[in-house]
Amino acid sequence: xxxxxxxxxxxxxxxxxxxxxxxxxxxxxxxxxxxxxxxxxxxxxxxxxxxxxxxxxxxxxxxxxxxxxxxxxxxxxxxxxxxxxxxxxxxxxxxxxxxxxxxxxxxxxxxxxxxxxxxxxxxxxxxxxxxxxxxxxxxxxxxxxxxxxxxxxxxxxxxxxxxxxxxxxxxxxxxxxxxxxxxxxxxxxxxxxxxxxxxxxxxxxxxxxxxxxxxxxxxxxxxxxxxxxxxxxxxxxxxxxxxxxxxxxxxxxxxxxxxxxxxxxxxxxxxxxxxxxxxxxxxxxxxxxxxxxxxxxxxxxxxxxxxxxxxxxxxxxxxxxxxxxxxxxxxxxxxxxxxxxxxxxxxxxxxxxxxxxxxxxxxxxxxxxxxxxxxxxxxxxxxxxxxxxxxxxxxxxxxxxxxxxxxxxxxxxxxxxxxxxxxxxxxxxxxxxx
Amino acid sequence: xxxxxxxxxxxxxxxxxxxxxxxxxxxxxxxxxxxxxxxxxxxxxxxxxxxxxxxxxxxxxxxxxxxxxxxxxxxxxxxxxxxxxxxxxxxxxxxxxxxxxxxxxxxxxxxxxxxxxxxxxxxxxxxxxxxxxxxxxxxxxxxxxxxxxxxxxxxxxxxxxxxxxxxxxxxxxxxxxxxxxxxxxxxxxxxxxxxxxxxxxxxxxxxxxxxxxxxxxxxxxxxxxxxxxxxxxxxxxxxxxxxxxxxxxxxxxxxxxxxxxxxxxxxxxxxxxxxxxxxxxxxxxxxxxxxxxxxxxx
Numbered sequence: 207x208x209x210x211x212x213x214x215x216x217x218x219x220x221x222x223x224x225x226x227x228x229x230x231x232x233x234x235x236x237x238x239x240x241x242x243x244x245x246x247x248x249x250x251x252x253x254x255x256x257x258x259x260x261x262x263x264x265x266x267x268x269x270x271x272x273x274x275x276x277x278x279x280x281x282x283x284x285x286x287x288x289x290x291x292x293x294x295x296x297x298x299x300x301x302x303x304x305x306x307x308x309x310x311x312x313x314x315x316x317x318x319x320x321x322x323x324x325x326x327x328x329x330x331x332x333x334x335x336x337x338x339x340x341x342x343x344x345x346x347x348x349x350x351x352x353x354x355x356x357x358x359x360x361x362x363x364x365x366x367x368x369x370x371x372x373x374x375x376x377x378x379x380x381x382x383x384x385x386x387x388x389x390x391x392x393x394x395x396x397x398x399x400x401x402x403x404x405x406x407x408x409x410x411x412x413x414x415x416x417x418x419x420x421x422x423x424x425x426x427x428x429x430x431x432x433x434x435x436x437x438x439x440x441x442x443x444x445x446x447x448x449x450x451x452x453x454x455x456x457x458x459x460x461x462x463x464x465x466x467x468x469x470x471x472x473x474x475x476x477x478x479x480x481x482x483x484x485x486x487x488x489x490x491x492x493x494x495x496x497x498x499x500x501x502x503x504x505x506x507x508x509x510x511x512x513x514x515x516x517x518x519x520x521x522x523x524x525x526x527x528x529x530x531x532x533x534x535x536x537x538x539x540x541x542x543x544x545x546x547x548x549x550x551x552x553x554x555x556x557x558x559x560x561x562x563x564x565x566x567x568x569x570x571x572x573x574x575x576x577x578x579x580x581x582x583x584x585x586x587x588x589x590x591x592x593x594x595x596x597x598x599x600x601x602x603x604x605x606x607x608x609x610x611x612x613x614x615x616x617x618x619x620x621x622x623x624x625x626x627x628x629x630x631x632x633x634x635x636x637x638x639x640x
Numbered sequence: 641x642x643x644x645x646x647x648x649x650x651x652x653x654x655x656x657x658x659x660x661x662x663x664x665x666x667x668x669x670x671x672x673x674x675x676x677x678x679x680x681x682x683x684x685x686x687x688x689x690x691x692x693x694x695x696x697x698x699x700x701x702x703x704x705x706x707x708x709x710x711x712x713x714x715x716x717x718x719x720x721x722x723x724x725x726x727x728x729x730x731x732x733x734x735x736x737x738x739x740x741x742x743x744x745x746x747x748x749x750x751x752x753x754x755x756x757x758x759x760x761x762x763x764x765x766x767x768x769x770x771x772x773x774x775x776x777x778x779x780x781x782x783x784x785x786x787x788x789x790x791x792x793x794x795x796x797x798x799x800x801x802x803x804x805x806x807x808x809x810x811x812x813x814x815x816x817x818x819x820x821x822x823x824x825x826x827x828x829x830x831x832x833x834x835x836x837x838x839x840x841x842x843x844x845x846x847x848x849x850x851x852x853x854x855x856x857x858x859x860x861x862x863x864x865x866x867x868x869x870x871x872x873x874x875x876x877x878x879x880x881x882x883x884x885x886x887x888x889x890x891x892x893x894x895x896x897x898x899x900x901x902x903x904x905x906x907x908x909x910x911x912x913x914x915x916x917x918x919x920x921x922x923x924x925x926x927x928x929x930x931x932x933x934x935x936x937x938x
Contacts, residue, residue, distance in 0.1 A: 245763065246758055246763060246863050246864065247862075247863055247864040248765075248860075248862045248863065248864050248865055250763035250764075250862070250863060251763050251764040251765045251860075251862055251863075252765070254763070255763055255764065295864070393910075393911055420904075420907060421907070422903065422907055423907055423908070423910070423911075424903075424910065425868075425910070425911050427864075427865065427867075427868060428868070429855075429859045429865060429868065430654065430657060430855075430858070430859075432650055432653050432654065432789055433650040433651075433653075433654060433899065433900045433903040433904070434903055436646050436649075436650050436783055436785075436904075437903055437904050437907075439783040439784070440642070440643065440646060440782070440783060440904075452862075453765060453859070453860040453862040453865060454860075456765060456767070456859075456860035457858065457859040457860050460767070460769050460772065460857075460858060460859065460860070461772075461786065461789075461858055461859075464769075464772050464773055464776070464777055464786040464788070465777050465783075465784040465785060465786050466777055466784045467784075484765065484767070485767065488767070488769060488773075
């Protein structure tokens with residue numbers, strides 16, 4: 207008799223647990239998210255802190271239901287987001303340990319973070335192993351999804367191929383007759399890849415221009431660029447490409463500006479816009495400046511309710527304009543809210559992680575600077591327009607500005623699904639609609 | 641010819657920078673036999689102090705030449721205050737311990753100095769470009785050069801000449817030479833070695849802070865920017881021979897010129913050139929090019 211009772215109890219228990227699993231989880235009051243960004247080291251000032259501020263501002267607003275419509279419902283699927291801020295400085299090994307700590311010890315529900323390509327490429331396999339939703343806001347290496355599909359990792363910003371192609375298109379449109387180009391990029395994956403993408407795009411888009419045989423790759427955080435500036439000055443190429451992005455960008459500008467470098471050369475900076483605000487009048491005019499998308503300096507004057515709210519509230523709270531990383535972190539937080547709300551609606555209650563992932567896959571939404579679509583990487587990689595403008599100083603407002611801004615649509619700057627950036631560029635960018 | 645001149649000039653500017661930051665490290669090692677990892681902390685504090693006060697002076701409308709007084713004042717103040725504090729609080733208790741323990745202690749001090757910077761100055765970069773902009777640029781060999789960087793020659797030469805004069809022409813120098821040669825014998829003949837250690841450590845700290853303060857106008861003074869300086873100055877000191885001022889000068893020149901040649905002709909080698917020179921010197925002369933001769937004790 208007893209064995210039969212036991213069988214019955216097991217069957218009932220199994221049936222009950224299956225039924226419970228099919229139902230949406232009970233409403234949750236708090237959703238814990240690790241926010242990883244540089245809080246110390248040379249990348250903190252120009253990238254990490256603006257990113258942290260962008261995330262903080264939008265999290266507080268969403269928790270309070272203070273974002274403009276249509277995002278004015280309070281919370282993330284009704285839950286309050288509790289951020290756990292973590293410093294990205296310290297190298298890749300430390301980041302992997304910090305990630306495990308966030309998930310396994312602190313029990314976060316999701317992670318939003320990573321600026322450096324080194325960090326995101328190291329952490330992504332661990333996110334897959336620990337099966338934790340991870341949204342990457344800034345890291346730009348295309349290898350993130352080219353080296354295999356991901357189930358739990360998303361990136362809500364475009365990658366370096368788009369930055370390079372858009373720069374080459376801007377060169378064609380503004381300096382079509384330039385005879386040659388060279389570059390100065392940091393000697394690690396980001397700098398080398400960025401120059402490679404720009405170089406390949408230039409060969410397709412501007413076949414009449416030639417690459418210099420002496421592009422410069424100084425050490426990351428070298429700080430002293432006197433010799434490199436001499437080499438670039440002696441080079442006949444009038445265009446100089448650079449993906450400098452931290453204290454190196456500011457140091458290079460200071461050292462090159464006093465040597466009249468920017469009067470002799472057209473400098474194309476794919477993401478050095480933080481230096482424009484930080485150096486103010488000390489930043490040279492006439493530099494071709496990008497922000498890796500519809501972010502920061504290039505959309506400062508964009509008059510949409512969401513962008514006006516973001517720029518005004520940010521300036522009010524932090525006393526400065528939001529930079530590219532501020533937009534990118536805010537964008538990731540907003541994507542999480544939209545996906546969670548959508549998943550909750552479909553599930554009829556607080557969603558499970560798998561339901562949030564389903565909602566985020568292939569999502570399209572109006573973000574602070576423009577429309578974003580998770581169109582690549584199996585719906586995990588965002589695409590959006592990327593633009594460039596020319597730096598200048600607005601005497602009336604007493605502030606830096608970008609003029610002649612042109613944005614290039616995603617379908618003419620990003621490789622199609624299933625093709626790596628290098629393959630697409632080497633094949634002459636087939637299918638690019640511009 | 642134009643290229644050769646440019647390489648020479650670039651090499652000399654970089655060598656001057658390397659020598660200024662390495663001189664303090666080698667002086668402290670020569671006299672105290674301490675590999676002072678906290679040297680990077682003196683550099684960073686010198687840079688932050690100079691950048692902060694140059695920015696403040698600029699806002700107050702003080703003339704640009706005032707920045708050079710600030711640089712000198714920052715180097716002296718930071719070097720003497722931090723040098724005295726660290727020698728008194730940390731090193732004095734460790735002189736009788738193993739060298740490795742002292743290296744670890746100075747590494748700890750470096751981390752504390754870095755965190756104090758974060759605490760006091762925050763994470764946002766400081767800029768002090770006013771003196772560099774004020775000195776402007778000059779055309780040399782077909783390209784423009786900033787005059788401020790060229791003044792590094794003068795600073796490096798002054799440091800080299802001052803150290804040489806101090807060590808060979810003053811009573812203090814003779815006492816220091818005696819300690820370098822044989823610390824125990826110096827004690828026996830009545831030289832106050834402890835006091836010499838304090839003076840030497842402060843002098844080394846002033847030089848480290850001077851490196852940072854003088855470089856501050858050319859860079860973005862941000863947290864962590866001094867980490868690289870420890871590696872660079874250590875490599876230069878090893879090449880030249882630890883504890884030798886002429887060695888540091890030759891080491892800096894060798895690395896500076898070869899690096900400039902690499903950047904102009906073989907940029908792929910730039911990252912490696914300093915360690916290539918260091919490896920080559922260590923294979924041929926493991927004690928460095930100009931290591932002071934050691935008396936053999938029987």
